[in-house]
Amino acid sequence: MTWRTKPLSLILETAEKRGLKRQLGAFDLTMLGIGAVIGTGIFVLTAVAANKAGPGMMWSFVIAAVVCLLTALIYAEIASMVPVSGSAYTYTYAVLGEVVAWMVGWALILEYAVAAGAVAVGWSGYINGFLQSIGHALPVALTAGPADTVTLADGTKAAGAFNLLAFLVSVFVTGILVVGTSHSARFTAVLVLVKVIALTVFIVIALPAVNAVHFEPMLPNGWGTPLSGTGVLGAAASIFFAYVGFDAVSTAAEETRNPNRNIPIGLIGSLIVCTVFYLLVAYAATGAVGAQPGGALSESKEPLAFVLRELGWPQVGNWVAAAAIVALPSVVLMMMFGQTRILFTMARDGLMPARFAKVHPRFHTPHVVTLVTGVVVALFAGVFPVGALADISNSGTLFAFFVVALGVMILRRTQPDHPRVFRTPLLSIVGPLAMAGCLLLFVSLGAYTIKLFFLWAIAGLVIYWLYGRRHSHLANGTH
Numbered sequence: 001m002t003w004r005t006k007p008l009s010l011i012l013e014t015a016e017k018r019g020l021k022r023q024l025g026a027f028d029l030t031m032l033g034i035g036a037v038i039g040t041g042i043f044v045l046t047a048v049a050a051n052k053a054g055p056g057m058m059w060s061f062v063i064a065a066v067v068c069l070l071t072a073l074i075y076a077e078i079a080s081m082v083p084v085s086g087s088a089y090t091y092t093y094a095v096l097g098e099v100v101a102w103m104v105g106w107a108l109i110l111e112y113a114v115a116a117g118a119v120a121v122g123w124s125g126y127i128n129g130f131l132q133s134i135g136h137a138l139p140v141a142l143t144a145g146p147a148d149t150v151t152l153a154d155g156t157k158a159a160g161a162f163n164l165l166a167f168l169v170s171v172f173v174t175g176i177l178v179v180g181t182s183h184s185a186r187f188t189a190v191l192v193l194v195k196v197i198a199l200t201v202f203i204v205i206a207l208p209a210v211n212a213v214h215f216e217p218m219l220p221n222g223w224g225t226p227l228s229g230t231g232v233l234g235a236a237a238s239i240f241f242a243y244v245g246f247d248a249v250s251t252a253a254e255e256t257r258n259p260n261r262n263i264p265i266g267l268i269g270s271l272i273v274c275t276v277f278y279l280l281v282a283y284a285a286t287g288a289v290g291a292q293p294g295g296a297l298s299e300s301k302e303p304l305a306f307v308l309r310e311l312g313w314p315q316v317g318n319w320v321a322a323a324a325i326v327a328l329p330s331v332v333l334m335m336m337f338g339q340t341r342i343l344f345t346m347a348r349d350g351l352m353p354a355r356f357a358k359v360h361p362r363f364h365t366p367h368v369v370t371l372v373t374g375v376v377v378a379l380f381a382g383v384f385p386v387g388a389l390a391d392i393s394n395s396g397t398l399f400a401f402f403v404v405a406l407g408v409m410i411l412r413r414t415q416p417d418h419p420r421v422f423r424t425p426l427l428s429i430v431g432p433l434a435m436a437g438c439l440l441l442f443v444s445l446g447a448y449t450i451k452l453f454f455l456w457a458i459a460g461l462v463i464y465w466l467y468g469r470r471h472s473h474l475a476n477g478t479h
Contacts, residue, residue: 005097026262026269031189032334033249033270038195039331041242042278043324044122045302045390049282050291051298053178053235054220057291060235061242061282065275067437070244071401073249073424074272074434076264076406081411088400089342093349095407095414098475099461104298104403105346106460110396110453111244112339113377116170116332118389120381121145123328126302130325138164148247148385167382173333174374177340180363192332196277198323201316202304203280210287211313220293229391229446237444241390242278245287245334246271264422336377339352340370350473351464391445395453398445402438405431423424 078091089108093101128143133374137143144150144160224231249266281304289310291297300306302324308317320369344366347356356369387407408424424430443450 005094008323015111026265029249029262029266030190030269030273032337033191033246033266034196034273035189035192035330036245036249036276036334036338037243037270038192038199038277039119039242039245039328041239041390042199042281043302043328045239045242046282046285047300047303049235049239050286050295050303051293052221052230052238053224053232054217055215055286055290056219056221056223056232057235057239058282058286059232059281060239061278063232063236063437064240064243064441065278067240067401067434067441068246068271069275070430070434070437071244071405072267073430074405074427075317076267076422077420077424077427078404078408078411079249079263079267080261081418088404090345091347092403093275094435095401095410098351098468099464099470100403102346102351103343103457103460104400104466105351106457106464107396107399107453108342109339110341110393110456111400112335112349113373113380113388114396115241115244115393116168116335116339116377116379117384118393119328119331119335120166120170120377121163121385121389123169123316123325123332124163124381126321126325126328127165129302130321145383145385147383160246163382167331167378169329170374170378170381172403173329173336174370175367176333177336177374178360178363178365178367180365191327194323195327195330197278198320198327199281199304202308202320203277203284205311205316206284206288206307207280214287214290217292223418224444226443227447227450228443229449233440233444234446236396237441237446238390240394240398240441243271243274244393245331245338246274247338247397247401261421324473332377336370336373339377340366340373343369344372348473350471350476351468391449392452395442395445395449398438398442399453402435402442404437405434 034227039472046057049060053060082090082094089101089105092104123145128138131137140150140158141161142164144161145163146161148160148163149157150160173301219232221231221234224235226233226234228234229237249263249270285297285303285307286289289297289307297303297306302321304324305317305321308314308320343352346352347354347369356366356372358366358368360367409427411418412427
């Protein structure tokens with residue numbers, strides 16, 4: 001039966017037999033979490049949020065943060081119970097069965113692989129702008145994919161052919177991930193420091209310039225309605241992308257020392273740090289120059305640098321843009337890291353090709369699946385525009401978060417005596433609130449994005465029926 005579940009004891013036993021090297025501590029995980037979260041969302045989507053909600057985007061950041069904090073509390077409990085790779089996919093397998101687990105794993109491809117490609121494309125926009133400013137611009141054809149356009153200096157638009165720099169940064173990150181997890185963690189820690197310094201400088205300069213008049217009207221597009229993709233809720237659904245990535249911490253559980261203690265610290269700690277930064281940045285940006293839909297901030301491709309230039313700090317604005325150029329690859333790294341660990345675990349269960357579960361004898365990393373993921377992400381980044389990719393990525397994430405919340409509530413009833421180093425406080429309240437929040441943001445993504453998600457889900461069910469169902473180790477007794 002495709003509804004068969006994989007017992008927690010069997011999941012842990014499989015991980016011990018065919019696991020990865022444990023080498024990450026609480027600090028490493030917190031840095032990985034911050035590295036995954038702070039990125040394209042805050043450096044780019046601030047403008048998108050301003051266009052959808054105006055100054056009301058402050059509420060959008062709060063709504064998205066609350067949903068993520070509720071979900072993080074739930075993730076912390078299940079991750080401490082099942083400290084193995086696979087994140088929401090593994091947890092779902094243990095509670096709701098194989099077919100739902102497959103769908104969660106399939107949805108997480110939207111979260112990680114699509115997001116990695118989107119961030120790589122966003123990064124290429126920054127670096128292409130920098131190269132153009134110093135007189136070393138690439139040919140227009142190599143600055144965007146064939147479905148994208150580039151705005152030239154005279155205001156006209158030209159079609160691209162292949163986004164070379166987005167492709168190359170994806171290849172570079174793939175190489176780092178193959179070499180080793182500890183190297184990835186140290187690389188990420190350095191880039192996290194760069195991003196935190198850049199955001200701190202922005203806050204210090206912009207916060208004193210806040211003027212109450214810039215918050216009027218507070219809700220120019222109202223709160224928004226389901227399927228509209230506008231207003232405060234529409235902006236919250238988009239801004240959710242700015243928080244996506246904290247759950248990637250749980251995908252590193254199998255490579256973590258003392259995971260029962262360190263995973264909850266990494267999950268909750270990284271999200272709290274990022275939330276504080278986001279709220280301060282959103283407040284400072286809105287109050288300093290205004291954020292009305294159709295205004296200058298909402299049209300900017302580099303909103304934080306734009307604010308600093310408007311305040312008379314052009315050089316510092318350029319430095320913040322440079323920080324984005326230097327630091328955004330860490331987000332690509334964490335998105336790809338999460339994707340490879342989920343596919344690795346699915347392969348270990350027989351639902352993906354067995355070669356995906358091979359571990360490099362020297363680097364102790366799942367090198368085959370890392371290389372495959374890297375090639376796919378690199379080609380994706382080289383060909384497709386960023387467009388609505390953030391919203392598409394969010395659809396997969398919100399689905400996974402909803403299922404995990406449901407699963408943890410079920411586990412409390414079906415396995416109340418299983419050891420729980422971390423227990424979600426007030427789960428009977430936190431769980432339903434997290435599920436309701438995920439559902440609210442999902443329907444606020446807009447009808448087009450929801451349609452794409454369901455088409456993706458149908459494709460996933462077909463692949464499961466043709467391959468995963470027949471090759472499942474649990475079904476064949478070969479686990």
